[in-house]
Amino acid sequence: MHRRIYGIAILLICLLIPGAPVWGKYTGEHNYIYDYWGSPNHSVAAFELYKVIDHKTMGSIALGSLDDVFCTEDSIYLVDTVSSRVHVLDDKLNLLKSIKVIRNQNHKIVVDDQTNQQLILKNPEGVFVQKESNELYIADTGGERIIVLDADGYYLKRIIKRPDNMIGTTVFRPSKIVVDPSNRMYVVVQSGSEGILELNEDGSFSRYFGVNKPKVNLIDYFWKNLASEEQKKKMKKTYAPSFNNVDIDHEGFIYSTTFDKAALNMVFRLNPKGKNILRETGYVQVKGDIHPVIENEFIDIAVNDFGVYAVLDKETGRIFIYNFDGDLINIFNEKGNMLGNVKEPTGIAWFNDYLIVSDKYLKCAFVFMPTRSGELALKGAEAYYRGEWEEAGRYYRKVIEMNSNYDIAYVGLGKNLLMQDQYKEAMYYLRLGNNQTYYSKAFNGYRNEILRKYFPLFFIGFLTLAFLIIKSEVAFHKREG
Amino acid sequence: MSDIEKLKHATYIIFHPFNGFYEMKYRGMGSFGIATTLFVLYGVMGILAFQYTGFIVKINPLFRMNSISIFITTLFPYLLFIIGNWSVVTLFDGKGSLLEIYMVICYSLIPLIVFNFVGLIFSNFIILEEIAILNFFLAIGNIWFYFIAFCGLCTIHEYTVVTNIKTLVITSAAVIIIIFLCMLYYTLIGNMVSFVSVLMKELLKRW
Numbered sequence: 001m002h003r004r005i006y007g008i009a010i011l012l013i014c015l016l017i018p019g020a021p022v023w024g025k026y027t028g029e030h031n032y033i034y035d036y037w038g039s040p041n042h043s044v045a046a047f048e049l050y051k052v053i054d055h056k057t058m059g060s061i062a063l064g065s066l067d068d069v070f071c072t073e074d075s076i077y078l079v080d081t082v083s084s085r086v087h088v089l090d091d092k093l094n095l096l097k098s099i100k101v102i103r104n105q106n107h108k109i110v111v112d113d114q115t116n117q118q119l120i121l122k123n124p125e126g127v128f129v130q131k132e133s134n135e136l137y138i139a140d141t142g143g144e145r146i147i148v149l150d151a152d153g154y155y156l157k158r159i160i161k162r163p164d165n166m167i168g169t170t171v172f173r174p175s176k177i178v179v180d181p182s183n184r185m186y187v188v189v190q191s192g193s194e195g196i197l198e199l200n201e202d203g204s205f206s207r208y209f210g211v212n213k214p215k216v217n218l219i220d221y222f223w224k225n226l227a228s229e230e231q232k233k234k235m236k237k238t239y240a241p242s243f244n245n246v247d248i249d250h251e252g253f254i255y256s257t258t259f260d261k262a263a264l265n266m267v268f269r270l271n272p273k274g275k276n277i278l279r280e281t282g283y284v285q286v287k288g289d290i291h292p293v294i295e296n297e298f299i300d301i302a303v304n305d306f307g308v309y310a311v312l313d314k315e316t317g318r319i320f321i322y323n324f325d326g327d328l329i330n331i332f333n334e335k336g337n338m339l340g341n342v343k344e345p346t347g348i349a350w351f352n353d354y355l356i357v358s359d360k361y362l363k364c365a366f367v368f369m370p371t372r373s374g375e376l377a378l379k380g381a382e383a384y385y386r387g388e389w390e391e392a393g394r395y396y397r398k399v400i401e402m403n404s405n406y407d408i409a410y411v412g413l414g415k416n417l418l419m420q421d422q423y424k425e426a427m428y429y430l431r432l433g434n435n436q437t438y439y440s441k442a443f444n445g446y447r448n449e450i451l452r453k454y455f456p457l458f459f460i461g462f463l464t465l466a467f468l469i470i471k472s473e474v475a476f477h478k479r480e481g
Numbered sequence: 482m483s484d485i486e487k488l489k490h491a492t493y494i495i496f497h498p499f500n501g502f503y504e505m506k507y508r509g510m511g512s513f514g515i516a517t518t519l520f521v522l523y524g525v526m527g528i529l530a531f532q533y534t535g536f537i538v539k540i541n542p543l544f545r546m547n548s549i550s551i552f553i554t555t556l557f558p559y560l561l562f563i564i565g566n567w568s569v570v571t572l573f574d575g576k577g578s579l580l581e582i583y584m585v586i587c588y589s590l591i592p593l594i595v596f597n598f599v600g601l602i603f604s605n606f607i608i609l610e611e612i613a614i615l616n617f618f619l620a621i622g623n624i625w626f627y628f629i630a631f632c633g634l635c636t637i638h639e640y641t642v643v644t645n646i647k648t649l650v651i652t653s654a655a656v657i658i659i660i661f662l663c664m665l666y667y668t669l670i671g672n673m674v675s676f677v678s679v680l681m682k683e684l685l686k687r688w
Contacts, residue, residue: 434540437609443537
């Protein structure tokens with residue numbers, strides 16, 4: 001009896017001991033994804049921090065800030081607006097070159113003929129490398145010019161100043177720049193309401209590019225309809241929202257972002273006519289968070305060879321990764337104090353399968369590496385984009401094993417099974433992915449299979465029914481006379 | 482009048498609404514029990530439709546399904562209509578009582594229940610292209626329901642068609658007013674409650 005009391009007493013005392021929380025190594029990550037219902041679900045991390053590029057990488061060169069990042073297959077370009085430098089790093093993250101003073105082909109510093117001053121970068125904000133012509137374009141914002149260098153020797157090729165034939169009210173302060181395969185330049189000017197500047201190869205003005213539709217307020221529209229011409233003059237004008245960043249995909253389509261609150265869309269894929277042709281067939285719209293506490297303000301976009309694009313949100317520090325169809329792949333990172341978290345993110349770029357994010361406040365850039373599941377998801381997206389269904393199906397099946405909340409993998413796998421005429425299994429996966437259209441197709445196949453299998457049964461049933469009806473009719477008419 | 486005869490009369494009503502409702506009103510052929518059973522059955526149909534409608538026709542969030550709230554939201558519009566209609570016809574010389582309006586609506590629900598149920602079963606065997614057929618099928622049930630309910634209301638109130646339409650229009654206005662009053666009442670009560678609770682908190686902090 002006493003023993004029992006002691007036992008209970010010890011148990012009660014044990015209950016008073018507070019539980020010790022156990023922290024795994026990478027549990028600080030807050031990766032999530034939106035499902036069919038638009039509710040955020042936990043997702044397995046698709047990217048994890050690999051390396052940090054900071055003052056240690058730069059050696060003796062002090063970093064003022066980092067404002068943009070651009071990558072080719074084997075080199076990384078970082079733009080430092082405050083100390084007016086462009087840093088070039090190789091694929092092992094070693095500093096190759098830090099450009100500030102522009103030199104010519106003979107390694108002599110270029111001197112301006114008119115002002116007799118050295119040609120020095122002045123608060124550049126953007127950088128781009130044209131692979132075909134192997135040229136490095138620097139959007140020298142403070143100097144109101146675009147400086148074109150050779151991408152290997154870093155010597156001056158040409159300077160593009162404000163074109164004489166430029167029209168409109170936009171000030172020529174190039175902030176971000178991309179160049180398409182035929183050497184047309186697309187230049188973003190911050191808060192320019194006329195669109196993206198398109199310049200010809202020779203630096204002459206071509207046109208303003210891109211349609212950024214503003215939201216229309218119904219009440220404003222009503223009053224503007226009623227107002228007279230004079231009243232309209234006094235009213236506040238609605239300007240088109242401005243684009244704030246661009247990227248270009250391998251097909252030459254321009255991807256662009258805006259964080260203007262008045263804009264209708266936030267992410268654009270512009271066709272040569274300047275119309276937004278972004279595919280948004282995912283569960284949710286391509287606009288970042290669905291019911292945001294803090295409104296997303298996308299500051300940069302990076303698109304890779306198979307149409308997967310990552311958009312960087314300035315307000316929350318989150319990175320949203322979408323595939324070509326506009327399906328969410330993953331949402332990761334945040335503002336915070338842990339290593340890898342950002343304070344004031346400025347730019348994002350794909351470096352092969354890695355993602356590089358620059359931060360102005362921390363004066364560093366983070367290199368994110370895809371995790372095993374992230375790698376599979378990316379490979380799945382690539383195979384799907386290239387039309388290799390079988391391979392995509394295999395990747396999706398592996399992703400599901402690791403991340404059961406990755407709903408688009410269910411759809412991808414279901415579509416793959418549908419193509420192989422495995423209707424029943426396809427139905428299972430398409431239902432998990434909440435895809436009615438393809439479920440219907442799979443169900444149609446399945447139904448035909450069943451009908452064919454039991455056709456004799458259905459036929460006999462039908463015949464019996466018809467016979468019974470005719471018999472009763474005949475009997476009825478006999479009785480009635 | 483036995484129960485079985487009353488049950489048979491329910492099937493008679495849906496094919497001969499004028500005669501059927503006349504006999505229900507003046508010869509006691511209706512039954513409150515049957516009417517209520519049908520009404521509850523219709524509420525249950527709402528729950529079944531939410532859960533078992535085919536995936537191709539509609540994706541419902543089953544993980545946050547609340548059958549009681551579905552039951553109430555399915556039946557609430559009908560109850561609202563019954564009260565609205567009764568409050569209008571008392572001013573317009575309608576001969577029907579609240580109970581009779583209720584029974585008319587409940588009996589009229591029969592085709593709706595049957596067609597929705599059959600449609601529910603079919604919805605599990607169709608593909609996307611065949612939804613139009615299903616919708617047509619369901620529309621038959623709906624039109625049948627409106628027709629019987631209209632005839633029934635004409636009969637029990639002893640209205641002509643035009644007067645009945647007039648009262649129905651006014652009923653819809655009455656329904657809106659009822660909803661408005663309900664909302665007003667609930668917000669006022671909410672304000673009252675919050676006022677009292679704030680007052681209590683203040684008092685508790687003083688003493």
